[in-house]
Amino acid sequence: MNSEFFITPFNLGLYFILIYSVVRSTVWFRNLSRSDKLRLQRGFFGRPFMDSLREIFMESLLHRKIFRKNPVLGYMHMSLAFGWFLLIVFGTIEADFFGEKHLNPPSHAIFFRWFNPEHGAEGFARIYNVWMDLLLAFILSGLLLAVIKRFIPGMVGMKKRTRHTWTDRVALISLWLIFPSRLFAESFTCGAHGSGSFLTGNLGAALASFLPAAEIAPWFWWLYSLSLGIFFLLLPVSRYFHIPIELFLIFMRNSGINTGDRSSSYTEVQTHACSSCGVCISVCQMSYAAGINDIQSVYFIKGLRNDRDIAAITANCLMCGRCEEVCPVGIELGPMRLIERRQGEREDGTLRLAGKYSLMRKRSSIEKIPTQSYGYLVREEPQKADVLFFAGCMTHLTPSVIVAMKKIMESAGVKYRFMDEKGGVCCGRPLMLAGRDREARELINHNSDIIWKSGAQILVTSCPICYKVFRESYYLDATVMHHSEFINLLIEEGSLRLGYLHKKVVYHDPCELGRGSGIYDEPRAVISYVAELQQASQERNMSLCCGGSLGNLTLSSDKRALIAADAARTLTMSCPDELITACPLCKKTFVQSTKTKVSDIAELVAAALPRPAVKAVKKRATRAAVKATGNS
Amino acid sequence: MSLNQANKFGFVINPSRLIDYDSSDRKVRDYVTLREPSFKLCFACGGCTAACTAGQHTSFNLRRMITYIRRGEIEPLRDEVTRCMLCGKCLLVCPRGVNTRNVVAVTAEAISKLDRNEL
Ligand code: SF4
Ligand code: SF4
Ligand code: SF4
Ligand code: SF4
Ligand code: SF4
Numbered sequence: 014m015n016s017e018f019f020i021t022p023f024n025l026g027l028y029f030i031l032i033y034s035v036v037r038s039t040v041w042f043r044n045l046s047r048s049d050k051l052r053l054q055r056g057f058f059g060r061p062f063m064d065s066l067r068e069i070f071m072e073s074l075l076h077r078k079i080f081r082k083n084p085v086l087g088y089m090h091m092s093l094a095f096g097w098f099l100l101i102v103f104g105t106i107e108a109d110f111f112g113e114k115h116l117n118p119p120s121h122a123i124f125f126r127w128f129n130p131e132h133g134a135e136g137f138a139r140i141y142n143v144w145m146d147l148l149l150a151f152i153l154s155g156l157l158l159a160v161i162k163r164f165i166p167g168m169v170g171m172k173k174r175t176r177h178t179w180t181d182r183v184a185l186i187s188l189w190l191i192f193p194s195r196l197f198a199e200s201f202t203c204g205a206h207g208s209g210s211f212l213t214g215n216l217g218a219a220l221a222s223f224l225p226a227a228e229i230a231p232w233f234w235w236l237y238s239l240s241l242g243i244f245f246l247l248l249p250v251s252r253y254f255h256i257p258i259e260l261f262l263i264f265m266r267n268s269g270i271n272t273g274d275r276s277s278s279y280t281e282v283q284t285h286a287c288s289s290c291g292v293c294i295s296v297c298q299m300s301y302a303a304g305i306n307d308i309q310s311v312y313f314i315k316g317l318r319n320d321r322d323i324a325a326i327t328a329n330c331l332m333c334g335r336c337e338e339v340c341p342v343g344i345e346l347g348p349m350r351l352i353e354r355r356q357g358e359r360e361d362g363t364l365r366l367a368g369k370y371s372l373m374r375k376r377s378s379i380e381k382i383p384t385q386s387y388g389y390l391v392r393e394e395p396q397k398a399d400v401l402f403f404a405g406c407m408t409h410l411t412p413s414v415i416v417a418m419k420k421i422m423e424s425a426g427v428k429y430r431f432m433d434e435k436g437g438v439c440c441g442r443p444l445m446l447a448g449r450d451r452e453a454r455e456l457i458n459h460n461s462d463i464i465w466k467s468g469a470q471i472l473v474t475s476c477p478i479c480y481k482v483f484r485e486s487y488y489l490d491a492t493v494m495h496h497s498e499f500i501n502l503l504i505e506e507g508s509l510r511l512g513y514l515h516k517k518v519v520y521h522d523p524c525e526l527g528r529g530s531g532i533y534d535e536p537r538a539v540i541s542y543v544a545e546l547q548q549a550s551q552e553r554n555m556s557l558c559c560g561g562s563l564g565n566l567t568l569s570s571d572k573r574a575l576i577a578a579d580a581a582r583t584l585t586m587s588c589p590d591e592l593i594t595a596c597p598l599c600k601k602t603f604v605q606s607t608k609t610k611v612s613d614i615a616e617l618v619a620a621a622l623p624r625p626a627v628k629a630v631k632k633r634a635t636r637a638a639v640k641a642t643g644n645s
Numbered sequence: 646m647s648l649n650q651a652n653k654f655g656f657v658i659n660p661s662r663l664i665d666y667d668s669s670d671r672k673v674r675d676y677v678t679l680r681e682p683s684f685k686l687c688f689a690c691g692g693c694t695a696a697c698t699a700g701q702h703t704s705f706n707l708r709r710m711i712t713y714i715r716r717g718e719i720e721p722l723r724d725e726v727t728r729c730m731l732c733g734k735c736l737l738v739c740p741r742g743v744n745t746r747n748v749v750a751v752t753a754e755a756i757s758k759l760d761r762n763e764l
Contacts, residue, residue, distance in 0.1 A: 384753035386727050389703040406698045406732045436701035439732035447731055447750060456730060563733045566750055569683060570742030601737050 017127070019231065020120040023238040026245030027119060033249055033370075034257055041261070041278040049270045049279070056268025065267045073259050074098055078341040082292065085158065092155025094256070100148045107145065111138060123241070126199045126213075127234055130206040142210040149199075150212055152192050160189065178319070180366070183243070184251035190240035198233035201226045250369040255288040259342055262286040272348035274450075280352060283344045287314040293336035293346070298558055302579035303572040305329065310336045310346045317353070320368070322361035325567070327353045331576075332446060332564025334528040338554050354448030357381045385452040390438060390459050394466065398430035401469035401491065403460075403483075405476030406439055407597040414475055414597055417619035418496060424622050425508040430467060442482035443563045453486075461487050473499045475615065477526035477596045478563060484530060495526060497536040497595045497614050504542055511621040516544045518617065519589040521580075521603070522556035523596035536595050536614055543621040547587050557583060559594075561602030574606060581607035593617055669717030672764045676755040677714055677748060684748050686741040687711050693735030693745050699728045707735055707745060714752060719759070726753045 045053065056062060071077045074095045080087025101122070108122035109115050111132055121128060133142035163185075196213070197220075203209025204217030205227040220226060248254055262282050270279050293310040300306050308329045316323035327350055337346040357379040402422070404415050422429050438460055441453035464472060464487075472491040474480050483493040494502070503509040520540055526532045533553050540546045551557050560576030581603050584592055592607065594600050595614045603611045612620075677684050693707040694700055700707075705728040713722045726749060735745040758764045 382757055384727060384750075384757060385729065385731070387699075387730070389728065391702070406734050407737070410696065410734055410737055436698065438702070439698050439730040441730075443731045443733055443746075447746075449731070561737075563746075566731075566747050567681075567744070569744060598733075598737075 017124075017234075019235045019238045020124060021238070022242030023123060023245075024118075024120055024242075026242035030245040030248055030257075037249075038261060041282060044278045044281075045270075046277065049265075049277070052268045052270055053265060056264065061264075061267040061269070065264045068263050068267065069260055072341070073256070073263070076341070079290065079292070082339070082341070086162075086290075089155045089158040089162065092151050093159070096148055096152035096155060100145070100152065103141075103145060103148065107141060111141075124234065124238070126202050126209075127230075130202050131208055133208055133210065139210070142214075146210040146212040146214075149192065149196060153196065156189065156192055180247055180250045180369070181252045184247040184253055187240040187244040187247070188253065190236060191244065194233050194236040194240055198230060198237045201230035201233055205230060250366060252289045255286050255342070258282060258285040259288070262342065262344075266343065272345040272352070274348070274352060274355075276352055280349055283349060284314055284317045286342050287311065287318075287344055288342060289315070290341060292339050292341060296335045296339050296555075298333070298335070298560070298576050298579065299329070299331060299568075299572075302560075302576045303568075304575070305572065310340070310344075310350075313346075313350060313353075314344070317349075320361075322359060323353070324356075324358070328565070328567050330565060331524075331558045331560070331562040331568070333524045333558035333562060335555065335558070338528060351445070351448065354446075355380055355450060356448070380451070381448055383449070383451050385444070385449065387438075387452075387455045387459070390455075392459065392462060395432070395463045396430055397468050398428070399469060400427055400429040400471045400473060401432050401464060401467050402429050403432045403437065403440075403472060403474045403476075403479060405433070405474055405479045405597065406437065407478070407601070408475040409433075409436065411597040411600055411613065414600070414613045414615050417613065417615040418473075418475060420619045420622060421500060421503070421509065421615060424510075425503045427503070427508075429473070430469075432463065432467070440476075440479040440482045441486070442478045445482065445486070446564045447566050457482075457487055461489065464489055464491060471499070475597060475613070477523045477529065477532075478598070480532075481525045481529045495530075495532060495535075495595065497526075497539055498532065500615065500618055501535040501539050504539065509618075510623060511543050511618065512623060514544045514617070514621050516590040517547055517587075518544045518591045518593045519547045519549050519584055519587060520552070520614075521549070521559070521584055521592060521594045521599060522552060523594060523599050524556070524558050524562065526595055527556055528554055536593075539614060539618060540593055543618055544591075547589055549584050550586060551583055559596075559599040559602040561598045563598070573602070577602045577606040581609070585609045591617070664716055670719050671717045672759060673719060673722065673752065673755045674714050674717060676758070676764060677751050680751040680754075681744055681747045683742060683744045684711070684714075687739075687743045688741060690740060692738040692740060693743075696734045696738045697729075698732045698734055699730050703728055705729065707749070710752070711748065719756075722752065723756055726756060 042050065042053070056065075074091070076087050076090040076094065079090055104122040104125060105119075108117045108125050111129065112121060112125070126132070133139055196216070199209065199213040200217035200220055202217070203213045204219075204221030207218070208214065209217050217226065244253070248257075265279060265282060272280060272283070289311055291311055294300055297309045300309055308326045313323060313326050313330070316326055330350060332347060332350065334347050337344070340346060359379075400422075402418065404418070408414050438456055440460060441456040444450070444453035444456065469491045472483060472489065472493045473496055474483060474493070475496045477495060480493060480495045483489065500509070504511065518540060520536060522528075522533060526536075537546060549556070557580040558576065559580055560573045581592070585607055589609065591610045591612050592603060593612055593614055594603065597613065600611050600613055689708055689712065691708045694709075697705060697707060699705040705725065707729070710722065710725045713725065729749045731746050731749065733746050739745055755764060
């Protein structure tokens with residue numbers, strides 16, 4: 014009875030995938046950097062491990078995040094993942110409990126009904142059977158949704174579906190066949206033996222009434238085993254590889270490993286953890302506002318996975334970070350793209366099948382050859398100052414913002430130096446976004462030198478792009494503040510007296526300030542202090558990109574205009590008196606695409622300054638400001 | 646030497662601006678036009694140059710650079726193209742919607758390809 018041939022494909026597939034996973038994860042572990050290895054080892058004993066287990070349960074099995082976004086899609090994923098998991102667990106218990114001996118090979122649990130066709134006639138076994146049938150029905154319901162989603166994506170609430178390769182397709186078909194073939198295999202066996210519960214029993218009886226059930230049953234058992242075997246064999250080269258890989262990702266992330274700035278095992282794991290769910294497609298403004306449908310993160314990741322030449326895809330992205338915000342797997346899509354942008358040219362190595370099984374991808378990692386050099390910059394001796402104001406190049410194109418900032422700081426009695434009054438040097442972030450880190454370093458060193466020599470305690474900037482790079486890539490002693498934070502500080506310490514403007518305004522979170530640097534509350538506090546702040550439909554971490562982003566080197570101006578128009582329309586839906594932003598680039602971009610007045614937050618505050626130039630409250634504001642940031 | 650002598654008389658002889666179409670090299674122009682088609686739209690207004698961040702520190706001039714590319718003068722381009730900081734100010738002032746940053750990036754690419762004989 015145990016010598017059934019049909020279990021061979023299943024066994025082959027299962028043992029292949031187990032061994033393959035162990036070998037591949039070992040290779041990945043070996044390729045981690047020393048510190049990351051240590052992190053992972055430490056993570057294994059302690060809280061991170063428990064966190065990971067909880068996360069795996071909530072996300073990989075229950076798919077809570079997808080559930081929140083889209084309940085139908087969530088149910089589909091949950092029924093397949095969680096249902097299958099339960100089926101395996103309870104199937105193993107069943108085989109252990111009711112089978113002839115304990116500790117059976119996995120095939121005994123999977124093909125339990127074949128080996129025990131009469132099982133479950135009465136008592137506890139009968140109830141257990143109902144449960145097993147319920148689980149099967151649960152999975153089949155999810156599968157039905159998956160089939161519907163494949164053919165009519167709109168039904169499950171997905172805007173776009175992702176494209177597939179042929180291995181994906183074969184894997185998909187075998188996945189789809191697994192559970193229906195199990196249903197029929199069990200039903201025919203039950204029908205032939207008069208056993209089974211509400212699903213398999215009834216269906217079996219019905220089928221057996223007009224078909225030779227006993228003869229047909231083996232065929233379906235073969236199909237069941239084959240589809241499982243093929244699915245397991247193709248798993249590493251199909252999109253479903255993400256299922257086991259996501260577990261690795263969760264462990265690594267919870268142990269404190271992050272993407273960093275070069276490719277590593279972690280980027281490799283992230284590439285394979287993408288489930289091609291397509292959530293990133295529907296939030297991408299490049300797609301729904303500009304009609305560019307081949308650059309979204311899912312395609313970027315797929316290109317990485319298949320070792321394609323994806324330079325064009327990599328470059329053509331706003332780096333707005335909206336997709337990263339919604340990615341249910343939590344892939345660090347922004348840093349991944351930046352790493353890829355730093356890459357020099359490479360061949361298109363479209364992978365053949367064997368290459369896809371290879372254990373560690375050898376993507377070349379030659380940095381771009383530097384093309385820019387700034388030897389012409391002259392280092393000047395800056396004047397000493399406690400507060401240093403760096404407007405930023407873009408702000409020089411919106412002089413009204415500079416005027417407003419000057420007024421505000423004078424009115425608050427801040428003693429400051431204007432670092433780039435006569436035109437400064439770019440902060441370097443645009444170069445970094447273009448994958449030119451080495452050249453950016455030159456600019457960073459130049460600016461750092463000036464800032465250090467000025468002895469400033471606070472560095473205020475009006476440009477969120479500069480703000481982000483000052484905070485993340487400069488080594489500074491000064492506290493870096495965006496002007497919205499600084500104004501908020503001045504208001505809180507009472508050195509800025511402001512009137513109230515009877516205006517309804519809506520606030521746009523600039524990508525680099527909001528998602529990029531996590532500054533959401535200070536600008537809102539400032540605005541609410543001087544005007545009535547309305548809510549926008551897309552705000553905070555889901556705020557829109559204005560389309561002007563320097564993150565995209567190749568996007569044409571007409572496409573940018575489409576994105577800007579769409580974003581401006583969404584923001585001004587509630588007909589505010591003014592659209593407030595906190596970035597000169599956003600301001601410049603929006604001005605061209607909406608009739609609503611667009612102002613920077615500094616201009617709004619400057620307008621609320623008391624009219625007749627009352628004597629500024631000189632309470633040595635600078636000192637107080639410095640103390641408040643705890644940096645004196 | 647001759648320039649200095651000429652100066653004594655209060656005259657300066659400008660370097661020749663004669664365009665020699667026999668020595669003009671169109672490879673870079675073709676490469677840039679292909680990779681960044683908006684390059685064709687430039688009508689040499691000079692707005693970009695007036696706004697330029699790098700131009701405040703050195704004699705970098707994007708409009709001139711574009712002229713060099715169009716005329717196929719590669720030699721003066723080599724040095725010129727290295728000076729831009731890709732900051733994007735020019736992008737915002739250009740009245741013709743030329744994707745100026747990418748023009749610079751693509752030109753730099755073209756030059757390094759030219760040096761490797763790949764163009
Ligand atoms: S990148 Fe994230 S959101 Fe996009 S398809 Fe992959 S898993 Fe889904
Ligand atoms: S970062 Fe923004 S533009 Fe780029 S793929 Fe994600 S959502 Fe689209
Ligand atoms: S980030 Fe933009 S605005 Fe800020 S300094 Fe650099 S180029 Fe200028
Ligand atoms: S991107 Fe280059 S050319 Fe344009 S303004 Fe900046 S430094 Fe000048
Ligand atoms: S601003 Fe635009 S059109 Fe004018 S010279 Fe520069 S690139 Fe050409």
